[in-house]
Amino acid sequence: xxxxxxxxxxxxxxxxxxxxxxxxxxxxxxxxxxxxxxxxxxxxxxxxxxxxxxxxxxxxxxxxxxxxxxxxxxxxxxxxxxxxxxxxxxxxxxxxxxxxxxxxxxxxxxxxxxxxxxxxxxxxxxxxxxxxxxxxxxxxxxxxxxxxxxxxxxxxxxxxxxxxxxxxxxxxxxxxxxxxxxxxxxxxxxxxxxxxxxxxxxxxxxxxxxxxxxxxxxxxxxxxxxxxxxxxxxxxxxxxxxxxxxxxxxxxxxxxxxxxxxxxxxxxxxxxxxxxxxxxxxxxxxxxxxxxxxxxxxxxxxxxxxxxxxxxxxxxxxxxxxxxxx
Numbered sequence: 001x002x003x004x005x006x007x008x009x010x011x012x013x014x015x016x017x018x019x020x021x022x023x024x025x026x027x028x029x030x031x032x033x034x035x036x037x038x039x040x041x042x043x044x045x046x047x048x049x050x051x052x053x054x055x056x057x058x059x060x061x062x063x064x065x066x067x068x069x070x071x072x073x074x075x076x077x078x079x080x081x082x083x084x085x086x087x088x089x090x091x092x093x094x095x096x097x098x099x100x101x102x103x104x105x106x107x108x109x110x111x112x113x114x115x116x117x118x119x120x121x122x123x124x125x126x127x128x129x130x131x132x133x134x135x136x137x138x139x140x141x142x143x144x145x146x147x148x149x150x151x152x153x154x155x156x157x158x159x160x161x162x163x164x165x166x167x168x169x170x171x172x173x174x175x176x177x178x179x180x181x182x183x184x185x186x187x188x189x190x191x192x193x194x195x196x197x198x199x200x201x202x203x204x205x206x207x208x209x210x211x212x213x214x215x216x217x218x219x220x221x222x223x224x225x226x227x228x229x230x231x232x233x234x235x236x237x238x239x240x241x242x243x244x245x246x247x248x249x250x251x252x253x254x255x256x257x258x259x260x261x262x263x264x265x266x267x268x269x270x271x272x273x274x275x276x277x278x279x280x281x282x283x284x285x286x287x288x289x290x291x292x293x294x295x296x297x298x299x300x301x302x303x304x305x306x307x308x309x310x311x312x313x314x315x316x317x318x319x320x321x322x323x324x325x326x
Contacts, residue, residue, distance in 0.1 A: 001013060001014065001043070001044035001046070001212075001285070001289060001312065002044070002289055004194075004268050004270065004271050005145065005194060005269060006168040006194025006195075006267065006269065006271060007048050007165070007166075007167035007193055007194050008169060008190060008196045009075060009115075009116065009146055009167055009168070009194065010015070011046045011047040011271050012045055012046040012047060012271070012272060012290075013042055013045030013047065013076050013264055013271075013272075013289050014045065014271070014272060014274070014285060014286050014288060014289055014324065015041070015045060015046070015049060015196070015262065015271050015274075016036075016037075016040045016045050016047070016048050016049065016266065016273060016274070016275070016276070017029075017049050017198055017199075017273040017274060017276075018033075018037070018048060018049060018050045018054070018060065018062070018063050018275065018281065019049075019050070019054045019273030019275050020063055020128070020276060020277045021033035021036070021037075021049070021054075021059060021063075021277045022054055022055025022058045022059040022062060022136075023053075023054075023055055024054070024055075024220075024222050024316050025203070025204075025223070025275075026217070026220060026221055027220065027313070029277055029278075030062070031255060031270070032277060032278055032279070033062060033065050033277045034062070035064075035281050036155065036276065036277055036278060036279050037063065037066040037067060038066065038126060039279045039282055039283070040282055041067070041070050041073075041284045041309075042203075043076065043196035043282070043283065044072075044286075045282075045286065046073065046074050046273055047073055047074070047075045047077060047196075047273060048063060048067060048074055048075070048077065048296075049074055049077040049170070049196070049198070049273045049282055050063045050076075050077070050078045050079075050109075050129070050236055051078055051079035051080070051107050051120060052078065052080050052082075052104060053079070053081075053082040053089075053120065054078065055075075055199070056094075057108050059326060060105055060108035061108045061182060063108075063109065064076075064108055064109035064110045064111065065075070065110070068110060071111065073114070074133060074227050075116060076109060076114060076115045076116070077115060077116040077117075077118065077148070077170075077196075078109065078114055078116075078117060078118070078133065079101065079103050079118035079119070079120040079148075079150060079194075079202075080098070080101035080105065080117070080118075080119065081093055081101075081118075081119050081120035081121050081123065081150075081251035082113060082121070088155075090124075091121045091123045091124070092118070092123060092170070093119060093121075093122060093123030093124070093126040093128075093130075093131040094126055094130075094143050095126070095130045095131060096134075097132035098131065098135055098137075098138070098210075099134065099137070099138060101145075102117065102138050102144065103113050103115065103256060105117075105159065106143065107259055112142075112143075113142060113143060113144065113145055114143065114144045114145070115136065115145050115146060115206055116145065116146045116147075116148050116167060116168060117135065117144040117146070117147060117148065118148035118149060118150045118168075118170055119131055119132070119135065119148070119149050119150060120150050120151075120162035121150060121151050121324065122149070122151075122152055122156055122324040123174055124324070128152075128159050128160045128163075129159060129160070129162075129163050129203075129207050132147065132149075132160045132163045132164055133163050133164070134201045135147050135164065135260070136163060136164035137140075138158060139164070141148065143280065146167035146168070147165070147166055147167060147200075148164055148166060148167055148168040148169065148196075149169050149170070149171060150169070150170040150171065151170075151324060152161050152169055152171070152324050153183070153184065153324045154177055154184050156185035156324050157184065157187050157188070157191070157193065158187060161191050161193065165177055166191070166193050167194060168193060168194040168195065168196050169184060169188055169193055169194075169196070170195075170196040170273075171184060171195075171196075171198070171234060172197070172198055172199045172314065173195070173196070173197035173198075173200065173208060173263065173270075173272075174197060174199060174200045174201060174202045174206065174259060175202065175238070175244070175262060175265065175271035175304075175305040176202045176205070176206065176228070176260050176305050176310045177199070177202070177310075177314055178305070178306075178307050179199075179307075180195070184268075185291075186292070188269070189267075189269065194269050194270070194271065195204050195269060195270050196205050196270070196273055197263055197271075197272040198260065198272075198273055198275070199275070200260055200263050200273070200274050201256045202223070202227075202259070203223055203226070203259065205228075205229070205237060205238075205241060205319060206241060206255055206256055206259040207247045207254070207255055207256040207281075208241055208244070208248075208254075208255040208256075210229075210238070210241075211235075212235055212238060214232060216229060225316045226312075226313075226314065226316065227310075227312035227314075227315075227316065228310070228311065228312035228313070230312065232253060232311070233311040233312035234311075234312075235300070236311040237310060237311050238312070239267045239310070240258070240304060240305060240306065240309060243304055244259070244279060244301075244304070245303075245309070247297065247300065247301065248302075250297075251291060251293065253288070253291045254284055256274070256281075256284060256285065256288070257284065257285070257287060257288035258288075258293065259288075259292050259293065259300070260272055260274065260285060260289075260291075260315050261289075261291040261292065262293060262298060262301050264288070264289065265298050277318035280317075286326055289318065317322075
């Protein structure tokens with residue numbers, strides 16, 4: 001697989017997001033998930049992304065168990081920061097709990113050192129310098145190799161980077177989520193920080209396999225609470241996907257592969273992590289590295305999916321309030 005650089009880390013251009021292997025997008029399928037992880041290694045995938053919040057730790061356990069024989073040839077990425085308070089998810093970036101969360105992830109992953117350790121979201125109540133300072137001490141102790149931040153603003157990234165080198169930023173970035181282009185990506189490039197787009201195929205809408213008849217079960221599928229997947233917003237967004245499908249026919253590729261190829265065309269410092277728990281979709285995603293889009297097609301997609309044409313916010317109001325804007 002083609003390699004890209006995330007700061008000082010070298011990884012395959014297409015990674016694997018593991019969240020759906022323990023729920024969040026419908027029921028889990030442990031047997032198929034294990035087979036998917038093993039197939040990913042066979043295909044040359046080297047970046048595997050999980051988090052302590054996925055499946056309440058079960059995702060880390062699954063990833064750590066299955067990938068244990070391959071630690072010398074892969075990069076394991078995990079995150080901390082989400083906690084439960086009174087049964088509701090919240091963010092905790094206090095420095096006094098950073099090492100404890102890391103120790104828990106080390107045990108679940110069954111590793112001595114985490115390759116790439118992310119703060120899942122900045123805590124608005126805690127200066128980023130405090131959280132990153134505690135994360136930096138993990139590097140000094142040999143428990144973590146590289147630091148990352150997820151869903152961070154450009155200014156917060158700059159402040160964090162002044163405390164300790166940030167290797168990568170992870171944020172949602174795809175044809176229909178272009179927010180990072182304005183400030184975060186330019187700041188990453190100014191600082192030499194890599195970028196990991198999550199949900200690079202729009203939580204499956206850019207596959208062309210979602211229709212207006214689809215429903216998303218509340219409590220087991222995150223999309224049930226996301227405005228872009230509701231009512232008229234969904235209908236409008238599917239019109240964009242129909243146009244994407246036509247471009248994919250011309251490119252002799254799947255819509256999801258065109259979406260990933262578009263991201264790959266945006267720079268050699270990006271490593272998208274499409275998430276899946278099924279081998280067939282994994283193979284389809286990895287094959288996107290062989291799809292080359294002309295500059296004219298990239299520009300056409302830029303215009304087709306300009307932010308003003310995408311209907312609905314990507315998160316509901318509660319999660320939108322939690323986003324880092326400082």
